[in-house]
Amino acid sequence: MLIALLADIHGNREALSACLADAARAGADRYVFLGDLVGYGADPEWVVDRAGEMVEAGSVAILGNHDAAILNPSESMNPVATAAIDWTRGRLDDAQRSFLAKLPLTIEEGDRLFVHASASAPDTWIYVLGPREAFQSFRATHHRLTFCGHTHYPALFNESARTLPQLHVPDDDWPIPLLGQRRWLAVLGAVGQPRDRNPAACYGLFDAARNRLTYVRVPYDVELAARKIRKAGLPEFLAERLSMGI
Amino acid sequence: MARAQLTAGMTIDGFRLHERLHRGGMADIWRVEREDIDLSIVMKAPLLDFEGDISLIVGFEVEQMIMAELKGPHVPRLVANGDFAVQPYIVMEHIPGPTLLKRSLERVLPVEEVFQVGAEVAAALSDLHQQDVLHLDLKPANILFRPSGRAVLIDFGLSRHVHLPDLMEEQFHRPMGTTEYMAPEQLMRVRSDRRSDIFALGAILYQLATGRLPFGTPARMRQVRRRVWRDPVPPRALREAVPAALQEIILRCLEPMPDARYERAADMMLDLRYPDLVVLTERAERLQQSDFRTTFGRRMRAAKTMRTILASASRPPPRAPIILVAVSLRPGLEAIRQALLETAASVLANMPGARIACVNVIPSSLIAVDENVDAAGDNIHVQRLVELREWARPLGLPKGKITYHLLESRNVAGAVVDFARSNKVDHLIVGAPAAGSPSAKVSSRITAEAPCTVTVVRRDSSHAGEIAQGAAEPRQQRYAE
Numbered sequence: 001m002l003i004a005l006l007a008d009i010h011g012n013r014e015a016l017s018a019c020l021a022d023a024a025r026a027g028a029d030r031y032v033f034l035g036d037l038v039g040y041g042a043d044p045e046w047v048v049d050r051a052g053e054m055v056e057a058g059s060v061a062i063l064g065n066h067d068a069a070i071l072n073p074s075e076s077m078n079p080v081a082t083a084a085i086d087w088t089r090g091r092l093d094d095a096q097r098s099f100l101a102k103l104p105l106t107i108e109e110g111d112r113l114f115v116h117a118s119a120s121a122p123d124t125w126i127y128v129l130g131p132r133e134a135f136q137s138f139r140a141t142h143h144r145l146t147f148c149g150h151t152h153y154p155a156l157f158n159e160s161a162r163t164l165p166q167l168h169v170p171d172d173d174w175p176i177p178l179l180g181q182r183r184w185l186a187v188l189g190a191v192g193q194p195r196d197r198n199p200a201a202c203y204g205l206f207d208a209a210r211n212r213l214t215y216v217r218v219p220y221d222v223e224l225a226a227r228k229i230r231k232a233g234l235p236e237f238l239a240e241r242l243s244m245g246i
Numbered sequence: 247m248a249r250a251q252l253t254a255g256m257t258i259d260g261f262r263l264h265e266r267l268h269r270g271g272m273a274d275i276w277r278v279e280r281e282d283i284d285l286s287i288v289m290k291a292p293l294l295d296f297e298g299d300i301s302l303i304v305g306f307e308v309e310q311m312i313m314a315e316l317k318g319p320h321v322p323r324l325v326a327n328g329d330f331a332v333q334p335y336i337v338m339e340h341i342p343g344p345t346l347l348k349r350s351l352e353r354v355l356p357v358e359e360v361f362q363v364g365a366e367v368a369a370a371l372s373d374l375h376q377q378d379v380l381h382l383d384l385k386p387a388n389i390l391f392r393p394s395g396r397a398v399l400i401d402f403g404l405s406r407h408v409h410l411p412d413l414m415e416e417q418f419h420r421p422m423g424t425t426e427y428m429a430p431e432q433l434m435r436v437r438s439d440r441r442s443d444i445f446a447l448g449a450i451l452y453q454l455a456t457g458r459l460p461f462g463t464p465a466r467m468r469q470v471r472r473r474v475w476r477d478p479v480p481p482r483a484l485r486e487a488v489p490a491a492l493q494e495i496i497l498r499c500l501e502p503m504p505d506a507r508y509e510r511a512a513d514m515m516l517d518l519r520y521p522d523l524v525v526l527t528e529r530a531e532r533l534q535q536s537d538f539r540t541t542f543g544r545r546m547r548a549a550k551t552m553r554t555i556l557a558s559a560s561r562p563p564p565r566a567p568i569i570l571v572a573v574s575l576r577p578g579l580e581a582i583r584q585a586l587l588e589t590a591a592s593v594l595a596n597m598p599g600a601r602i603a604c605v606n607v608i609p610s611s612l613i614a615v616d617e618n619v620d621a622a623g624d625n626i627h628v629q630r631l632v633e634l635r636e637w638a639r640p641l642g643l644p645k646g647k648i649t650y651h652l653l654e655s656r657n658v659a660g661a662v663v664d665f666a667r668s669n670k671v672d673h674l675i676v677g678a679p680a681a682g683s684p685s686a687k688v689s690s691r692i693t694a695e696a697p698c699t700v701t702v703v704r705r706d707s708s709h710a711g712e713i714a715q716g717a718a719e720p721r722q723q724r725y726a727e
Binding site: 156161162166168174177179180181182 | 300307310311314329330331334409410411412413415
């Protein structure tokens, strides 16, 4: 089974289309949306509809903090994100909102756990940025593999008997064996708003049979996505950051 | 981690254990068999049943992970990895041995054999590095040979794959390795410098050439520091028969500063294969260790030196590619030789640090003259070397950045391709005489079979030196229009 892991799409239609096409070419037969379908980008309706269709057809999706903020305006966020969420809320219809409302915080599949942020407290959206947060997340689960997003920085941690888990920054497009006797925490980069200075969309391909995870980078039409953000009247910074990958 | 003792006759995942071939400090090696596998194979199983040293377990994980990434003749072929939850093991191709350790313990090797063995191990190391793996525990006990003479590297428990998580670095905050062969930067837990392997290979060659270890057998990791200020006794002082070129190669590998060593194993291999071409420095002439004052001064500066070593080891090394230019010396080809020269200069300008290997093939028929074979052969050799040097003079390259090679073969294209392959050439430049002439076949065969990028330089009176990449389309078409 080849699982495509898509985190932090943030209403970026161009990036999601490019990643889905790439995953299909690679032969992915399962799709997992790791939260934050909306927020920041100019195509939230399209993204929610696409995810909805795919979930209908057997894919799975979990809730991210931006998705939650659509339903519950009290979620605390920075002013730019709040502006984008307020704009997005007006764009979604009841069906789309109720799709988001039904998303679970976590999904378990055998030895795999899917969650948007740290597994230590899924509804408080803790960023897994370093060894300490990774350690907390490991401690909260018994799963061998945890896949999450939220930080927009690709990262990979493995549990150690001796020390805190160390941060490994994965090389792009290089299959990494997730050795069977260890527990791993994979933070996927963002599909719709990468922040690691590489503007290409980032998603994960996990080959369950060979036990290998690849952080795939997919160039997409950044200019078009940025133009749409400007046209929608969203904050200029949201358009600018896409082409810089920040 | 207590597990059932492995015994002969047991079957694990279909592998039937026959006999224990070796009991090491960390693992046992069993000869095994499985019906569907038509290859002589062994099983390496870690000794996990004693009070667990965690480095052993992690080392075995690392070895499983890295062997699964490696291919080619210089590593044993991986057959299967055993699950840690049941019985960890690695089943791989059986390389009968003996190890280089055994060979070197029996006797001091003849000098020619040191060159030959060294070149084979350097070739294996270069192959490993090209697959993005650093061995980091290279020593005679980890080197075997195929019947063909090719070296096979084993034991990847301390190795590092540059694209994969480094489990060793994550787990251990102390340096790991074999003190006798370890580079000084490894003492500071640098696990990302290919030149650490070059250092180890230098120590191995020292041992093969002299029967002694360059830095003795330090009992503690901390004593490895000493090699930063104390240079080894020059090999020629221990064994007169060691040629200057071999001493130069060995001492260059053993430089404390990574920048002063060979940049790539392929460069070292080239020097070991062609000792006549080694650029000799003061290192080659040394017959004594540095005097007390020098050593004392170095010792006082050791802390600073260590910092410099660390800085130089953490920088990504510059690339020093090899450019091969196949030069035909036949009369009447002056124009194409000129075009080759211009192309070589422009390729060189785009590859900083690159070196050029000028290759000329002497058809064997020319040498096999009835009488005075040696004299005639020698004359041809000398004459051609002079001509090659003359050809390259306008490039103005310093010694060490250019080498000259005469190959004897009936098959010109094959000889050039073999040279390119066995010397890990990065870019091959060859002239294509006028299309349709019989020698055009040579360049097209080279283009088809070369293991690297090929630039075919076509003679062109009005556009001398124009380049066609790959199999050149005849430029004549342009004139036909």
